[in-house]
Amino acid sequence: MSGEGPAKPMHALKSGPLSGTALVPGDKSISHRALIFGAMSRGLTRVTGLLEGQDVLDTAKAMRAFGAGVTRHGQGDWSVEGVGVGGFTEPDDVIDCGNSGTGVRLIMGTMATTAMTATFTGDASLRKRPMGRVTDPLSLFGTRAYGRQGGRLPMTVVGAGQARGIRYALPVASAQVKSAILLAGLNAAGETVVIEREPTRDHSERMLLGFGATLHVEKTAEGHVITLQGRPELRARSVAVPRDPSSAAFPTCAALIVEGSDILVPGVSQNLTRNGLYITLAEMGANIDFLNPREEGGEPVADLRVRFSGAMRGIEVPAERAPSMIDEYPILAVVAAFSEGKTVMRGIRELRVKESDRIDAMARGLEACGVRVEEEEDMLSVHGMGAGGMPGGAVARTHLDHRIAMSFLVAGLASRAPIGVDDAAPIATSFPIFETLMTGLGAELRQGRPD
Numbered sequence: 437m438s439g440e441g442p443a444k445p446m447h448a449l450k451s452g453p454l455s456g457t458a459l460v461p462g463d464k465s466i467s468h469r470a471l472i473f474g475a476m477s478r479g480l481t482r483v484t485g486l487l488e489g490q491d492v493l494d495t496a497k498a499m500r501a502f503g504a505g506v507t508r509h510g511q512g513d514w515s516v517e518g519v520g521v522g523g524f525t526e527p528d529d530v531i532d533c534g535n536s537g538t539g540v541r542l543i544m545g546t547m548a549t550t551a552m553t554a555t556f557t558g559d560a561s562l563r564k565r566p567m568g569r570v571t572d573p574l575s576l577f578g579t580r581a582y583g584r585q586g587g588r589l590p591m592t593v594v595g596a597g598q599a600r601g602i603r604y605a606l607p608v609a610s611a612q613v614k615s616a617i618l619l620a621g622l623n624a625a626g627e628t629v630v631i632e633r634e635p636t637r638d639h640s641e642r643m644l645l646g647f648g649a650t651l652h653v654e655k656t657a658e659g660h661v662i663t664l665q666g667r668p669e670l671r672a673r674s675v676a677v678p679r680d681p682s683s684a685a686f687p688t689c690a691a692l693i694v695e696g697s698d699i700l701v702p703g704v705s706q707n708l709t710r711n712g713l714y715i716t717l718a719e720m721g722a723n724i725d726f727l728n729p730r731e732e733g734g735e736p737v738a739d740l741r742v743r744f745s746g747a748m749r750g751i752e753v754p755a756e757r758a759p760s761m762i763d764e765y766p767i768l769a770v771v772a773a774f775s776e777g778k779t780v781m782r783g784i785r786e787l788r789v790k791e792s793d794r795i796d797a798m799a800r801g802l803e804a805c806g807v808r809v810e811e812e813e814d815m816l817s818v819h820g821m822g823a824g825g826m827p828g829g830a831v832a833r834t835h836l837d838h839r840i841a842m843s844f845l846v847a848g849l850a851s852r853a854p855i856g857v858d859d860a861a862p863i864a865t866s867f868p869i870f871e872t873l874m875t876g877l878g879a880e881l882r883q884g885r886p887d
Contacts, residue, residue, distance in 0.1 A: 445831075446841075446871075447856035448848025449880040453696030453744070456877050458687040462487040462512060462677035463705055464866050466735070468495050468538050469615070469643050470675040472546055474516030475504035476523075476622065477647055479672030481516045486677055488512065490865045491536035498543050501527040502554075512677075521670055522623040526552040530590070533558045535791065535836070535865040538612055541570045544593055545616030548579040549623040551597030557590040561791050561836035561862070567591055569608070570616045576602040577620050601628035601666050605658070608786065609759040611636035611709075614662070618644065618651075624666045633659040636759045637709040642734050646673055678705040678735045682763045683867045685713055686842050687877060689767045691742040692722050693774040693850040695824065699877055701740040703732065712761030713768060714740075720748045720775055746823040748775040755783025762786055765816070766843040769798045773807045774850060775820035785814035791862070792835035801832035801844055805855060829853035831885055838862040842870060849879050854886035 462485040472495065474481030486492065488511070496506045496514070503525035505517030519525075524547055531554055533540035540556050544567070547554055557563065568587035575581070578596030583589060601624045604617055614630050618640055621628025641662060644651050650665035684704045691697035706714075706729065717724060723743040730737055750772055761768070765784055772779035787794040799811045806827030808819040828851025832844040841857045848855030863870050875881055 441861060443859040444861040445856060445858055445883070445885045446845060446860035447854050447882050447884065447886040448845045449854045449882065450851065451694055451849040451880040452878055454691050454694050454699055454877040454879060455697065456699060458699055458701045458873055458877060460679045460683040460687065460701060460704070460873065461489065461867060461869060463680040464489065464491060464682065465538065465637060465639050466677050467492045468542060469639055470677060471495050471499050471506065471516060472542055472619070473643050473647050473670065474672065475499040475502065475518050476521050476546065477518035477670040477672045478520045479518060481518060481672040482674045483514045483516065484512060484676050486512045486514050487680065489868050490534050491539055494532065494534040494536055495539040495543065498531050498533065498539065501529065501531055502547065518672055521668060522550055524550050524552065527554050530555045530557055533562060535559050535562055535862060537562060537565055537791070540589070541567070541612045541616050542619060544570055545574065545619035547595050548574045548593065548620040549577050549599035550595045552595045553592060555590060555592045559836070563589045566789060569610065569613050573604050573613065573617050574620055576604065577624055579620070599624040601626040603629040605631040606633070609634045609636050610786070611640070615640040618662070618664050621664045621666055622649070622668065626666055628664045628666060630662045631658050631660070634756055634759050635660050635709055637707065646734055647671060676732050678732050678737045679703045681705045681710050684740065685764050685767050686846055686867070686870065687874065688724070688740060688742050689771050690846045690849055690874065690879065692717070692745045692748070692771060693823070695744050695746065697744045699742050701742060703737050704740055706736040706738050709760050712757045713764035716751070716753055716757065716761065716768060717771065719751050720771070721745060722748060750775050750777035750779035750820045752780045753782065758783040758786065763839060766794055766798050766839045767846060769802060769816060769818050770843050770847045772818035772820055773802060773826050773847065774823055776822050778817055778819050780815065780817045782815045784816065790837070792837035792840060794837065794840065797833065797835050797837060797840045798843070801830070801840070804830035804832065805847065805851060824850060824852065826851040827853060828855045831856040831858055834859050834862065836862050838866050842867065845881060856886045
């Protein structure tokens with residue numbers, strides 16, 4: 437479990453040009469959902485391209501604990517024998533979700549309207565994260581939750597029997613909360629309606645339709661209104677998981693800032709609710725070509741050719757873009773540091789309650805590497821130092837956060853002096869082949885702290 441074992445310091449040195457093909461893992465969000473929706477269906481769901489990071493493996497274990505048959509057949513090739521909507525059995529032991537906020541929140545929603553009790557925990561990082569944003573709306577179904585002060589794990593959830601659908605307007609943009617409510621609504625009588633002012637990633641809606649649920653989305657004066665009919669018979673299907681745009685962000689951004697680089701990143705999801713980073717990079721002047729657009733597993737994908745972009749410029753990122761790139765702000769902050777001028781990122785308060793306070797973690801790490809930053813509660817601005825301009829020479833604290841660790845290791849590939857991270861072990865939760873993939877492209881990554 438990330439955060440429970442020994443720390444794994446790592447550092448990056450200034451690298452020569454990156455080249456080759458970066459085959460990033462399957463999309464983490466879709467991988468979680470493929471296992472969960474497969475477990476709630478009748479019949480055998482086959483999943484290919486599943487991300488085998490620790491977060492997803494923990495979700496697979498949880499689905500087994502609730503009675504589904506989950507089998508690994510080979511690398512990324514899995515099957516799920518589902519138990520149907522409302523068919524979960526009460527687990528015999530505590531459900532350990534490791535480092536995964538997505539996993540624990542979606543699973544809570546999945547069992548929230550079934551008459552059973554389950555206790556959830558996680559690693560040191562996950563136990564600090566608030567669960568009230570999910571348990572509060574789930575209580576409207578009649579679900580009860582008992583956790584530590586501040587709504588934190590470990591937490592016992594008592595599902596509601598004979599639940600009825602609810603209508604809920606999201607106070608903050610969150611695909612996790614939206615999905616948890618929709619999952620709970622599957623086993624509730626009547627309609628469950630979720631209203632979001634700003635659209636968030638729509639993998640749950642796409643997958644619900646693919647598994648046979650009755651769901652429709654309309655844009656109204658209130659925002660995006662998602663209506664789900666409860667108690668459907670979900671049907672097993674095959675799911676081909678596209679490659680993760682959040683993982684693809686790291687080799688992509690590394691190639692943009694390492695002089696002379698030219699890489700191909702194939703089969704990356706181009707879902708409009710997930711591509712905010714790539715729109716932003718294009719506005720900054722990044723040299724990225726989107727080749728061979730197509731559809732895989734119900735999701736739009738493309739192959740990315742990425743080349744060094746030494747003349748990128750800082751911009752103001754629109755606050756309304758945040759839901760489509762919320763996980764990519766740490767690596768965007770690194771790219772901003774190697775651009776000319778100031779990049780301002782607003783509307784990012786959600787980063788305060790991720791695996792770490794990502795605004796603070798990036799601000800402190802960049803400052804230690806010689807970059808001037810400013811931060812507010814929901815804003816981070818980075819004063820760019822141009823291509824090759826970051827001094828580096830620091831060891832960044834990751835706070836058990838995989839994206840913070842990968843972001844500073846990417847920064848070290850182009851900074852003047854090496855950059856280290858105090859613990860790279862959490863990277864395995866989402867991108868277990870990060871080190872192998874990056875060194876295969878020519879990145880200079882080393883175990884331990886820099887000399």
